[in-house]
Amino acid sequence: MIVCIAEKPSVARDLAEILGAKNRKDGYLEGNGYAVTWVYGHLCSLKDPEDYNPNWKYWKLEDLPIIPAQFGIKLRGDDGARKQFHVIERLIAQATEVINCGDAGQEGELIQRWVLLKAKCKVPVKRLWISSLTEEAIREGFQKLKPGSDFDRLFAAGNARAVGDWVLGINGTRLFTRKYGRDKQTLSVGRVQTPTLALIVQRQKEIEAFKSETFYELKTIYRETEFNCQIERLKTKDKAEKGLAYLKDKPFEISSFEQKDAKEGNPRLYDLTSLQVDGNRYYGYSAEETLNKVQSLYEKKLVTYPRVDTTYLSEDLHPKIPGIISGLRDYKRFTAALEGKPIKKTKQIFDDKKITDHHAIIPTGVAPSGISPDEQRVYDLIVRRFIAAFYPECKVSNTTVLGKVDTLEFKATGKQVIDKGWRVVYEDLKAQQSNPEDKILPLFTKGESGPHEPFIHEGKTSAPKPYTEATLLRAMETAGKLVDNEEMREVMKENGIGRPSTRASIIETLFKRQYIEKKKKNLFATPTGVALIDKISFDLLKSPELTGQWEHKLRMIERGTYEAQTFKEELFVMVRELTDQVIFNN
Numbered sequence: 214m215i216v217c218i219a220e221k222p223s224v225a226r227d228l229a230e231i232l233g234a235k236n237r238k239d240g241y242l243e244g245n246g247y248a249v250t251w252v253y254g255h256l257c258s259l260k261d262p263e264d265y266n267p268n269w270k271y272w273k274l275e276d277l278p279i280i281p282a283q284f285g286i287k288l289r290g291d292d293g294a295r296k297q298f299h300v301i302e303r304l305i306a307q308a309t310e311v312i313n314c315g316d317a318g319q320e321g322e323l324i325q326r327w328v329l330l331k332a333k334c335k336v337p338v339k340r341l342w343i344s345s346l347t348e349e350a351i352r353e354g355f356q357k358l359k360p361g362s363d364f365d366r367l368f369a370a371g372n373a374r375a376v377g378d379w380v381l382g383i384n385g386t387r388l389f390t391r392k393y394g395r396d397k398q399t400l401s402v403g404r405v406q407t408p409t410l411a412l413i414v415q416r417q418k419e420i421e422a423f424k425s426e427t428f429y430e431l432k433t434i435y436r437e438t439e440f441n442c443q444i445e446r447l448k449t450k451d452k453a454e455k456g457l458a459y460l461k462d463k464p465f466e467i468s469s470f471e472q473k474d475a476k477e478g479n480p481r482l483y484d485l486t487s488l489q490v491d492g493n494r495y496y497g498y499s500a501e502e503t504l505n506k507v508q509s510l511y512e513k514k515l516v517t518y519p520r521v522d523t524t525y526l527s528e529d530l531h532p533k534i535p536g537i538i539s540g541l542r543d544y545k546r547f548t549a550a551l552e553g554k555p556i557k558k559t560k561q562i563f564d565d566k567k568i569t570d571h572h573a574i575i576p577t578g579v580a581p582s583g584i585s586p587d588e589q590r591v592y593d594l595i596v597r598r599f600i601a602a603f604y605p606e607c608k609v610s611n612t613t614v615l616g617k618v619d620t621l622e623f624k625a626t627g628k629q630v631i632d633k634g635w636r637v638v639y640e641d642l643k644a645q646q647s648n649p650e651d652k653i654l655p656l657f658t659k660g661e662s663g664p665h666e667p668f669i670h671e672g673k674t675s676a677p678k679p680y681t682e683a684t685l686l687r688a689m690e691t692a693g694k695l696v697d698n699e700e701m702r703e704v705m706k707e708n709g710i711g712r713p714s715t716r717a718s719i720i721e722t723l724f725k726r727q728y729i730e731k732k733k734k735n736l737f738a739t740p741t742g743v744a745l746i747d748k749i750s751f752d753l754l755k756s757p758e759l760t761g762q763w764e765h766k767l768r769m770i771e772r773g774t775y776e777a778q779t780f781k782e783e784l785f786v787m788v789r790e791l792t793d794q795v796i797f798n799n
Contacts, residue, residue: 216308217249217341218301218325220316223512224346225251228314231351240300248304252315256298257327259379260285274391278384278792280785284376286327302332313361314341318520318570319771320714322364323371340364345517345577367570370770373777377763377784378404384788385754388795393748400745401726404760404784405711405719407746410728411755412688413680414738414746423676429453433623433667435465438654440616440623440665453669460618465665468622469615470657477607479635481524482562482573483598485713486690488519491594493683495642497734498587500682500717506591507574514579516595518571520714522706525567526575531558534603540578547600547638562602569771575599597638604635612654618665627654679735682720689716692761707768708761751791 217232219225225242229235233245241250262269265281288298305311311334315325329338338361343354385402394400429450431442447453481487485504492503507519534556538548576596584592608631616623630636680688688694689710711719723729728742738746749755763784769775 214304214308215247215310215312216301216304217247217312217314218328219249219251219314220321220324221253222251224314225249227346227348228341228351231348231355240297241304248308249314250301250304251297252301252324252328253294253297255324255327256289256294256301257286257324257331258289259375260287262383272387272391274388274796277388277796278380278785278788279387280380280384280788284379286331288331298328298331301328305329305332305334305336308336310336311338311361312341312358313338313364316520317342317344317518318714319367319371319374319712320520322367323375326368326372337361343518344571345514346512347514347577347579350577366771366773369777370767373770373780374767376781380781380784380788381754384792388792389745389748392795398741400748401722401728402745402749402754403719403722404763405715406722407749407755408693408710408757408760409685409689409719410723410738410742411746411749412685412693412757413723413729413736414743416677416680417738417743420676420679425673425676428672428674430670430672431456431460431621431667432670433460433465433618433665435616435663435665436655436657438614438625440465440614440625443622443624450669450671456621457667457669460621460665460667463618464662465616465618465623466662467614467616467657467659469613470659471613473611473613474631475609475611477609477634477636478561479602479604479606480598482526482575482602483595484522484524484573485519486522486686486716487524488574488591488594489686489717490683492591493681493686493734495594496587496590498591499720500686501721502587503591504714504717506585506588507595510584510588510592510595513581513584514577515581515584515592516577517573517575519574520712521571521574522709522713523568523571524573525564526562526572527568528558528563528565530572531556531563537576537578538600538603540580541576541596541600542580544596544600547597547604551600551603556603569768597642601635601638604638605632607634607636608632614654614657618667625654627652629653679737681734681736685720685736686716688757689719693757707765708758709764710757710760711764751794753787754791 217225217228219228229242229247229249232247232249234242234247234249236243241248262279264285264287269276269279288295311329313325313329315321339358340361340363341354342359343350381404382402385407386400389400389402390398428446428448429452430446431444431453433440433442442456447456485507488507489500489503492498493500498506504519507516510516511519535552538551541548574595576592576599581589581592610629610631612627612629614625633640678684690706692708692710723742724731727739728745729736729738746755753759763780766775766780770777770780
C-alpha cells in the first residue's frame with residue numbers, strides 16, 4: 214500500500230479523487246492501492262523546556278540560557294491531533310511507500326518531516342511537488358514524483374529556523390520578562406518580531422523628534438506653465454522677497470526644450486509580498502487577510518501556490534500561457550488583444566535561475582465560481598497583473614524645459630502618454646488614481662522669451678510617514694532599506710526579515726501582544742512596544758540588517774552552501790552573549 218499524506222483534508226480529497234481512493238475511512242481515504250490521509254497544520258512541535266528538564270518549567274534567570282544538548286519533537290497536546298497522528302502512524306507501519314504531499318514549501322516540508330520522524334517511518338519516501346491544485350497539475354505531479362531525499366536541505370533549513378526561533382524566543386522572552394516585566398507582564402522577544410517592532414519604533418521616534426521648518430521657494434509662471442527656480446530652499450522670507458524683487462521686470466527666456474521618448478516597463482508578476490502590498494494599498498486588507506484570501510483561491514484551484522518570493526515564471530510554463538489567457542473569459546476586454554499573438558519568452562518574465570521552490574503567483578485559467586467578494590478582489594489583482602505582464606510596454610514622452618531670468622535657472626518637467634500599453638489593464642481600477650500622470654507641457658522654442666509672473670511658494674518640511682502594512686512589508690522585505698527599484702528589490706529579498714509566508718503572522722503577533730496598534734491605515738508602536746525596544750541594548754537582537762543576514766544563511770542552507778549546525782551554533786553564541794549582557798551589565 215502507498216500512503217499519501219496531504220496538508221489538509223480538502224487537499225487529500227482532491228488527491229484521492231484522482232488516485233481512485235474513494236472508500237472513506239476514519240482519518241483517511243482508501244482504494245486502488247492507495248491510502249490518502251492528512252495532517253492538520255503542525256501535528257508535531259519542538260519539545261518545551263520542561264520536557265528536557267522539569268526545573269526549566271520555572272522562569273528562573275539562573276537557568277538561562279536554556280539550550281538542550283539535542284532538540285526533540287513531540288505531539289501536539291489536543292485529542293484531535295493525537296488521533297490523526299495515530300491514524301498516520303498506523304498507515305505508515307503498513308506502507309510499502311510514503312508520498313509526502315505536503316504544502317510545497319519550507320514550512321510544509323518541516324510539518325511532514327516531523328510527522329514522519331515521530332512515526333518512525335522506515336519505508337521509501339517520495340515527494341509530490343506541485344504549484345497548483347488543478348487536476349492537470351496533480352496528475353502531472355504524480356507522474357514526476359521526486360525522491361524525498363531531494364528535499365533534505367529544505368528540511369534542514371526549516372528545522373534550523375524552528376530551532377533558532379525556539380532558542381531566541383524562549384530565552385529572550387524569559388530573560389526580558391524576569392528582568393524588566395512588571396505586574397506579571399510578559400515581554401515577548403523573537404528573531405523576526407523584535408527587529409520588525411524596532412523598525413516601527415524607530416520611525417515613530419523620528420516622527421516625534423521631527424521639527425517642521427518653514428522654507429521658501431522661488432517659482433514663476435510662463436505661458437501657463439509653472440517653473441521652479443534651481444537654487445536651494447531659502448530659510449527666511451526676507452531672502453525670498455529679495456529674490457522675488459530681483460526677478461521682477463526681467464524677461465523669462467527658454468534656454469532648453471527637450472522631449473525624449475521612453476518606455477515604462479510592465480509591472481512584474483506577483484510574489485506574495487507584492488500582492489499583500491497591493492491588497493493593502495487598493496483595498497486596505499491586512500497582510501494576514503490577503504494571505505488567507507489567496508490561500509483560499511489556491512485551494513479552489515484558481516491561482517497557483519501563493520507563498521512565494523519570486524516574480525518570475527519557469528521557462529517550461531511558456532507554452533501554457535496562451536491556454537491560461539484564453540481561460541480568463543471574464544477578462545475578454547483585455548485578453549482579446551493578446552489572443553492569437555505569440556507570447557514573447559523574455560527574461561523579465563521567464564527565468565529558471567530566478568526560481569527556487571515555485572514560480573510567481575498567476576491564475577490557473579480555471580473559471581471562478583463560489584468565491585466571496587473579497588476573494589474576487591484579490592483574484593482580480595492577480596489576473597490583471599498577469600495580463601499586464603504580456604501587454605505592450607507603455608510609451609511616454611518625457612519633457613524637460615529649462616529657462617532663466619538673468620542668471621537664475623528655472624526648470625519644468627512633464628510627461629505625455631503616447632501609447633497606454635499595459636496601463637489599459639488598470640484604467641478602471643480605482644486605486645490607479647493614486648498614481649496621477651505628470652502634467653503635459655506646451656511646446657517651447659529655445660531662445661524665446663517674454664513676461665512671466667514670479668511668486669514665492671511657502672512650505673513646511675514634512676515628517677517621515679508612519680508605516681502602513683504595505684510599507685512595513687516592503688521594509689521587512691529589504692531589511693529596512695528604502696528601495697523603489699524592482700531589480701534591486703529582487704536582489705535584496707535574500708536578506709529580508711522573515712519569509713513571505715511568515716511576515717503576515719509576525720505583524721499579527723505584534724498586534725496580539727499589543728506592541729503595535731493601527732490608526733486608520735497607519736501603524737504605531739504602543740508604549741509597551743516602545744518600552745521593550747528601549748530596554749534592548751543588545752543591537753543584534755533588534756537589527757533588521759543583521760536579522761536579514763540570518764535569513765540569507767537559511768537560504769544558503771537550502772542550497773547546500775552553508776551548514777545548519779553552524780547557523781544554530783552562531784545563534785547559541787548570540788543568546789549566551791545576550792543573556793550575560795542583560796543579567797550582568799544592566
